[in-house]
Amino acid sequence: MIVDVVGxxxxxxxxxxxxxxxxxxxxGLWDLLAGGYQRGxxxxxxxxxxxxxxxxxxxxxxxxxxxxxxxxxxxxxxAVMTAAALPLWLAAFGIVLRGAGFAFRKEVETLHWxxxxxxxxxxSSLIVPFFMGTVIGAIASGRVPANPAHTDLAVWTxxxxxxxxxxxxxxxxxxxAVFLTREASRRGDHRLRRYFAQRAAxxxxxSGALSLATLLEIHGSNRALYHGLTHRGLPLVIVAAAxxxxxxxxxxxxxxxxxxxxxxxxxxxxxxxxxxxxxxxxLPGTYLxxxxxxxxxxxxxxxxxxxxxxxxxxxxxFLLLFSLHGHQLLESExxxxxxxxxGAGR
Amino acid sequence: xxxxLGFHIILACFGIAFPTIVLMAEYRGLRRSDDAAMxxxxxxxxxxxxxxxVGAVTGTVLSxxxxxxxxxxxxxxxxxxxxxxxxxxxxxxxxxIFTGIYLYGWQRLPGWTHFWTGxxxxxxxxxxxxxxxxxxxWMNQPGGFTLSHGRIVAVDPWQVFFNRASLYETPHMILAxxxxxxxxxxxVYAAGILKGHRDRYxxxxxxxxxxIGAILTPVQIFVGDTAARAIASQQPVKFxxxxxxxxxxxxxxxxxxxxxxxxxxxxxLPIPDADSLLVGFSPHTRVIGxxxxxxxxxxxxxxxxxxxxxxxxxxxxxLLLAGLWALLVxxxxxxLPRQSWFxxxxxxxxPAALVAMECxxxxxxxxxxxxxxxxxxxxxxxxxxxxxxxxxxxxVIVLYAVLGVATLIILRMLARRWRKGPQTxxxxxxxxxxxxxxxxxTGREPA
Numbered sequence: 001m002i003v004d005v006v007g008x009x010x011x012x013x014x015x016x017x018x019x020x021x022x023x024x025x026x027x028g029l030w031d032l033l034a035g036g037y038q039r040g041x042x043x044x045x046x047x048x049x050x051x052x053x054x055x056x057x058x059x060x061x062x063x064x065x066x067x068x069x070x071x072x073x074x075x076x077x078x079a080v081m082t083a084a085a086l087p088l089w090l091a092a093f094g095i096v097l098r099g100a101g102f103a104f105r106k107e108v109e110t111l112h113w114x115x116x117x118x119x120x121x122x123x124s125s126l127i128v129p130f131f132m133g134t135v136i137g138a139i140a141s142g143r144v145p146a147n148p149a150h151t152d153l154a155v156w157t158x159x160x161x162x163x164x165x166x167x168x169x170x171x172x173x174x175x176x177a178v179f180l181t182r183e184a185s186r187r188g189d190h191r192l193r194r195y196f197a198q199r200a201a202x203x204x205x206x207s208g209a210l211s212l213a214t215l216l217e218i219h220g221s222n223r224a225l226y227h228g229l230t231h232r233g234l235p236l237v238i239v240a241a242a243x244x245x246x247x248x249x250x251x252x253x254x255x256x257x258x259x260x261x262x263x264x265x266x267x268x269x270x271x272x273x274x275x276x277x278x279x280x281x282x283l284p285g286t287y288l289x290x291x292x293x294x295x296x297x298x299x300x301x302x303x304x305x306x307x308x309x310x311x312x313x314x315x316x317x318f319l320l321l322f323s324l325h326g327h328q329l330l331e332s333e334x335x336x337x338x339x340x341x342x343g344a345g346r
Numbered sequence: 347x348x349x350x351l352g353f354h355i356i357l358a359c360f361g362i363a364f365p366t367i368v369l370m371a372e373y374r375g376l377r378r379s380d381d382a383a384m385x386x387x388x389x390x391x392x393x394x395x396x397x398x399x400v401g402a403v404t405g406t407v408l409s410x411x412x413x414x415x416x417x418x419x420x421x422x423x424x425x426x427x428x429x430x431x432x433x434x435x436x437x438x439x440x441x442x443i444f445t446g447i448y449l450y451g452w453q454r455l456p457g458w459t460h461f462w463t464g465x466x467x468x469x470x471x472x473x474x475x476x477x478x479x480x481x482x483x484w485m486n487q488p489g490g491f492t493l494s495h496g497r498i499v500a501v502d503p504w505q506v507f508f509n510r511a512s513l514y515e516t517p518h519m520i521l522a523x524x525x526x527x528x529x530x531x532x533x534v535y536a537a538g539i540l541k542g543h544r545d546r547y548x549x550x551x552x553x554x555x556x557x558i559g560a561i562l563t564p565v566q567i568f569v570g571d572t573a574a575r576a577i578a579s580q581q582p583v584k585f586x587x588x589x590x591x592x593x594x595x596x597x598x599x600x601x602x603x604x605x606x607x608x609x610x611x612x613x614x615l616p617i618p619d620a621d622s623l624l625v626g627f628s629p630h631t632r633v634i635g636x637x638x639x640x641x642x643x644x645x646x647x648x649x650x651x652x653x654x655x656x657x658x659x660x661x662x663x664x665l666l667l668a669g670l671w672a673l674l675v676x677x678x679x680x681x682l683p684r685q686s687w688f689x690x691x692x693x694x695x696x697p698a699a700l701v702a703m704e705c706x707x708x709x710x711x712x713x714x715x716x717x718x719x720x721x722x723x724x725x726x727x728x729x730x731x732x733x734x735x736x737x738x739x740x741x742v743i744v745l746y747a748v749l750g751v752a753t754l755i756i757l758r759m760l761a762r763r764w765r766k767g768p769q770t771x772x773x774x775x776x777x778x779x780x781x782x783x784x785x786x787x788t789g790r791e792p793a
Contacts, residue, residue, distance in 0.1 A: 053446040056402045060442050064435045066409045070420050071428020078421035081413030082730060089738055092410040093745060096403045100749055103399030107392075107756050109763065149731045295425030295498065302503045306432040313436060317443040317466075330450035 002300045003290040004280075006072045009307045011275040013068060017061035018271055019175065019264045022168075024055045026176025028098065028125020029169070030199065031118065037111070044118075046192055047176075048106075050183055053330040055102070057321060059095075064310070072303050073293040075146070076282045083148035083155045084138050087131040094128035097121075126169060133168030137161030140274060141222055142285030159217050167210040171267060174203035178247065178263040185256040193256070200259075201251045208244050211270075224284070228277035236273035240266050353746045354408055355707060356700065357401035359523040361441070362475045364394050365448075365467040367527060367555050372464065374554070376457050382547040386554070388452060389764060390531070393757060395449045400753055402442065404746075414738075419718055419728035422498065426491050427481050429503045434477035441470040475520050476512075483511035486710070487580055488719050510580060514573040515710070521566040522703045528559030529665065529699040536692030549682060552692065559699065560669030567662050570706075571624075578625045581720065582634035584713035587645045588655045589621050590614065594635040598622045603656060606648040645715045654705035654712075661702035668695050 027047045034040030034047075070077040081088065101121030105114055134156040138144050141160040148155075155161075177200035184192035218226045229237055243266030250259055280289045294300060324330050368390045375384030409431075413420050420427070444466040451460050484490075490505025491498050535551035578585040585591070590601045590611050600621040604614020619629035626632075636644050645651060668691050675683040683689075714720060718728040 053450040056399065057439065057442040057446055059402060059406065060435070060439045063406055063409050063438060066413070067428055067431045067435050070413060070424040071432060072425070074421050074424030074428075077413055077424055078417035081410075081420070082417045085414050085730070085738075088410060088414055089741075092407045092414075093741070095406050096745060096749065099399050099403035100752065103396050104752060104756050107396060107760055109759065295428070296500050298501045298503065299425040299428065299498075302429055302501075303432065306436065310436045310439065314439045314443070317440055321443045321446055324447055324451070324455075329454040330447060 001291075002297065002304065003072075003294045006068070006294070006300050006303050007275070007279070007290045009303065010065065010068055010072070011272060013061055013065040015268045015271045017058075017065060018171075018267050020054075020058040021061055022129065022172040022267065023175040023179045024051050024058055025098075025125045025129050026172035026174065026203075027051045027180070028102075028122045029173045030176055030180070030196075032122030032126065042189075042192055043180075043195060046180060046184060046187075046189075050180060051102070052106075053325055054321060055099075057318065059099070062095075068303055068307075072295050072300060073282055073288075073290070074295060076288045076293040079146055079148055079283060079286075079288065080135065080139065080144055083144045083151060084135045085151035086153070087134050087156050091128050091131040091135075094124040094131065098124035098128060125172075129168040129172045130165040133165035134161040136168070136274075137164030139283060140164070140225060140278065141218075142225070142283070144283045144286070146283060146286035146288050158221075160214065160221065163210060163214045163217055167207060167214060170203055170207040170210055171270075174200060174207050175263055175267065177203050178259050181251070182256050182259050197251045197254070201248055204244055204248055204251075208241075211240075225277065229273065232279075233273040233277035236269045236276060240269035240273060243269060351408065351711075352704060352707065353750065354401065354404040355703070356526070357397055357404060358475070358478075359526045359703070360394070360397045361401045362471040362520065362523040363527040364390070364397065364531075365445075365464060365471055366524070367531065367558060368394060369461065369464045369468060370554055370558075371550070372461050374550075376461060380550075382545075382550050383554075385547065386551050389760075391449055391452065392760065394445075396753065396756055396760075398442075398445050398449075400749065404749075405438070407742075415730055416718070416728045417730050419723065422496065422723065423488075423719060425498050426484070426488075426501055426506055429501070429506045430477045430480035430484065433507070434474050434481075437470040437474035437477060441467055441474060444470070472520060475523065476516050477507075479516040479519050480507045480509070480512045482710075483515040484509045485719050486515070486714060487511035488722055493722075511576070514569060514576050518566070518569050518573050518706075521562050521569060522699075522706065524562050525559045525566060525665065526696075526699045526703050528555040528557075528562070530555075530696035532556035532559065533693045533696030536689045536695075540686060540689040540693065553682065556672065556692065556695070559665065559695070560672060563662065563665045563669050567666065570659070570662065575625060578633065581714070583636065583639055583644060584710075585625075586634060586636045586638070587648050587651045587713050588709060589633075590648065590652055591621065591633050591635040593637050594632065596622060596630050596632050598625075598631075598633040598635075600624065601652070603653065606652065643716060645713050647712055651709055651713050654708040658702045658705040658709065661698045661705075664691075664698055665695055665702075668692065 027050060031040075031044055031047050034043045066077075097120050101117045101119075101124065105117035105121060108114055108117060137158070137160050138156040141158055143155045143158055143161070177196045181193055181196040181200050184190075184196055215226070215229065218229070243262050247259060247262050247266065250256075250262070278284050280291065282288045282290055282293050321330075368387050371383045371390060372387035374380050375382075375387055412427075444463055447455075448460065448464045448467060451463060455463065484506055487510045489509050490502040490507075492500040532552050532555040535548045536556075538548045539552060574585070574588070577588075589598070590604065590606055591598055592609055597619045598621040599616035599618050601611055601614035601616050604611045606612075622629050622631040622633055668688075671683060671688055671691070675681065675688075716724045716726075718725045
C-alpha cells in the first residue's frame with residue numbers, strides 16, 4: 001500500500017539524517033571535549049575538516065523529514081508539534097546556534113571569539129540531539145495524544161523519553177568518533193586514529209548500556225512497546241546489537257575497514273526496529289495510524305514522486321560531494337593557523 | 347513567524363541571487379584573466395558561505411515553526427502546502443550540496459570545473475524560490491483541492507503549484523531578490539569609491555552587481571504593476587487596503603501617502619481618477635472598496651499597508667533613476683559617473699532595495715489578514731493553541747537580533763582582514779586565483 005511506502009520513505013529519511021546529521025552533531029560533542037587549545041588542536045582540525053563542506057547538505061534531511069511528515073500525515077504532525085512544542089523549540093534554537101556558531105568560528109580571527117563561537121557550536125551540538133531524542137521517545141512511548149490543545153511537560157519528560165534523549169547524544173558521539181577514526185586512519189595519522197578509536201569504543205559502550213537501560217525501563221512501563229521490540233522488532237534489535245559488538249571488536253583489533261558501514265547499519269537497524277515495532281501506528285496509543293492520519297491519495301503519490309526525483313537528483317549529487325570530499329578536493333581554511341597568525345593560543 | 351520570515355527573507359535573497367553574481371565575477375575573472383574580478387568572486391563566495399550557513403539554519407527554524415506556530419493550518423492544509431515544499435526540499439538539497447562543493451572547491455578544483463559546480467546553485471536557488479512562492483501565493487489564491495467536512499479529500503498538485511497568484515508573485519520575488527543583492531553589494535563598493543578607492547577592484551565590485559540591479563528595475567516595475575492589477579481583481583479587499591478605497595466606486599482617486607483613521611484619509615495627496623485609470627486604463631473603471639466585506643474581514647493597520655506600498659513603489663523609482671543616470675553617463679563616455687552625488691545615491695540603493703522588498707512583503711502578508719488562507723482560514727484558526735507564544739516569540743526575536751548583529755560583525759571583520767592586505771589573505775597560494783595584491787579594498791557587506 002502506498003501509505004506504507006510513504007512511511008518507509010519517512011523512515012529512510014530519518015535513517016539518513018540519524019547517520020549523516022548525527023555524525024555531524026557528534027563532531028560538535030568531541031569538539032567540546034577536545035580539551036585546551038594545544039591539546040585539542042589536531043582533533044578539532046580533523047573534526048572541522050570532516051564537517052565543513054557537508055554539514056549543510058546533511059542537515060537538509062531534517063527539513064525533508066519535516067516536510068514529508070506534514071505533507072503525508074498532517075494530523076499527526078500537528079499533534080506532535082503542539083504536544084512537544086517546548087523540546088522542539090529548544091532543538092530549533094540549538095540548530096540555529098549550532099550552524100551560526102560553526103560558520104562564525106571559521107571567520108573570526110581572535111582566539112577569544114573562536115572559543116566563544118566554538119563553545120556555542122559544541123554546546124548546541126549536545127542539546128539538539130537530546131531534545132530530538134526526547135520527542136522521538138515521547139512518540140514511541142505513546143505519550144503524544146491525537147488532539148492535544150496544549151504542550152505538556154509530561155509528554156516528553158517521562159523516563160523513556162529522557163533515556164532516549166541521552167541515547168541519541170551517545171549515538172551521535174559514537175557515530176562521529178567512528179567516522180573520525182576512519183578518516184584519521186585514511187590520512188595515516190595514527191595518533192588521532194587511536195584517540196578517536198578509544199572514544200568510539202567508550203561512546204559505543206555507553207550507547208549499548210543506554211539501549212539496555214531503555215529496554216529495561218520499557219519492560220516495566222510500556223508492555224506493548226516491549227513486546228513489539230522483542231517479537232516483531234527482534235531481528236532488527238539483534239542486527240543492531242551485532243553491529244555494535246562488531247564495531248567494538250574492530251576497534252579493539254585496530255582495524256578501520258568496515259567500521260563506517262557497520263556503525264551506520266547498526267543505527268539504521270535501531271531506526272527501522274522502532275518503525276517496525278510500532279507499525280502501523282503513527283502515534284501509538286491513539287487512533288492515528290499510517291492510514292487514518294494520511295493525506296489524500298494524490299498527495300501520497302506526489303510524495304513518492306518527489307522522493308524518487310530526489311533520489312535520482314540528490315543521490316548522485318551527494319555521491320559527488322562525498323567523493324570530492326573523500327579525495328580531499330574540498331578544504332576549509334586552517335582554523336588553528338589563523339589563530340596562530342594573530343599571535344594568540346587557543 | 348513574521349520576525350523569522352522578515353529576517354530569513356533577506357538571507358533567502360542572498361541564497362537566490364548572490365551565487366549568480368559571484369559566478370558572473372568568476373566568469374569574468376576566468377574568461378579575461380581578470381585578477382580583480384577573481385578576487386571579488388573569492389571574497390564574495392566567502393561572504394556567501396557565512397550567509398548560506400545562517401540562511402540554512404533559519405530556514406530550518408521556519409519549517410519547525412510551520413508546525414509549532416500554525417498547527418491549525420498544517421492539520422487542515424498541511425497536505426496541500428507540502429506539495430510546493432516537497433519540491434523546495436529537492437532544490438534546497440541540491441543547493442546545499444553544490445554550495446558545499448563550490449565554496450570549498452576554490453583551492454583544489456581546476457578553474458572552469460569550479461565555475462561549473464556553481465551553476466547548479468544559481469539554478470536551484472531560482473527553483474527553490476519558485477517553490478516557496480508557490481506556497482505563499484497559494485495562500486493568497488488557494489485552489490487545486492477539494493474540501494469535504496473540513497478535511498482535504500483530493501488535491502491536484504499542478505493547480506496548487508501553479509496557482510493564479512504564483513504567475514505574478516514568483517517573478518516579482520525573484521526579481522526583488524536579484525535587485526536587493528545587486529544593489530546591496532554595489533552600495534558597499536560605492537562607499538569605497540566615495541572614499542577615494544577608484545581602482546579597478548572597486549569599480550568592478552560596484553559595476554557587476556549594480557548593472558544586474560539596474561537592468562532588472564524597469565522589469566520589476568512592470569511586473570509589480572501587473573501584479574497590482576491582478577490583485578485588484580483577485581483580492582479586491584487587499585487592493586482596497588493598499589489604495590485606501592473605502593467605497594466601491596468609479597473614478598477612484600489615488601492617494602500618495604496619508605494616514606487612514608476611521609474611514610478618512612488624512613494628509614494624503616489625492617490624484618483624481620488615477621486609481622481607476624491604473625486598474626482598468628479608464629477613469630470610469632469600477633474599483634471594489636473596503637465596504638464590500640464586513641469590517642471583521644478587512645485587513646488591520648491600513649495605514650501600514652498603504653504607506654508600505656507607497657514606499658515600495660517610490661523606492662523602485664529611485665532605483666530606476668540611479669540606473670538611468672549610470673546608463674546616460676555610460677553612453678556618453680563609457681565610464682562610471684564622477685559626481686559624488688551619484689555615489690551617495692549608489693550607497694543609498696542597497697538599503698532602498700532592501701526596504702522596498704520588506705515593504706512589499708508587509709503589503710502581501712498584512713494585506714491578506716484576517717485570512718491566512720485567503721477566504722478559507724483565518725489566522726486565529728491556524729495559530730497554535732499553546733500558551734507561551736509570546737515567550738517563544740520574544741525568545742525568537744532576541745535570538746535573531748543577536749544573530750543579525752553577529753552576522754554583521756563577522757562580515758565587517760572579514761572586510762577588515764581583507765583591508766589589512768596580503769599577510770592574512772586567505773587566498774594566498776591559490777592555484778589559479780589571483781596573486782595576493784596590496785590593495786585597499788573594502789569588501790564590506792551589509793547583510
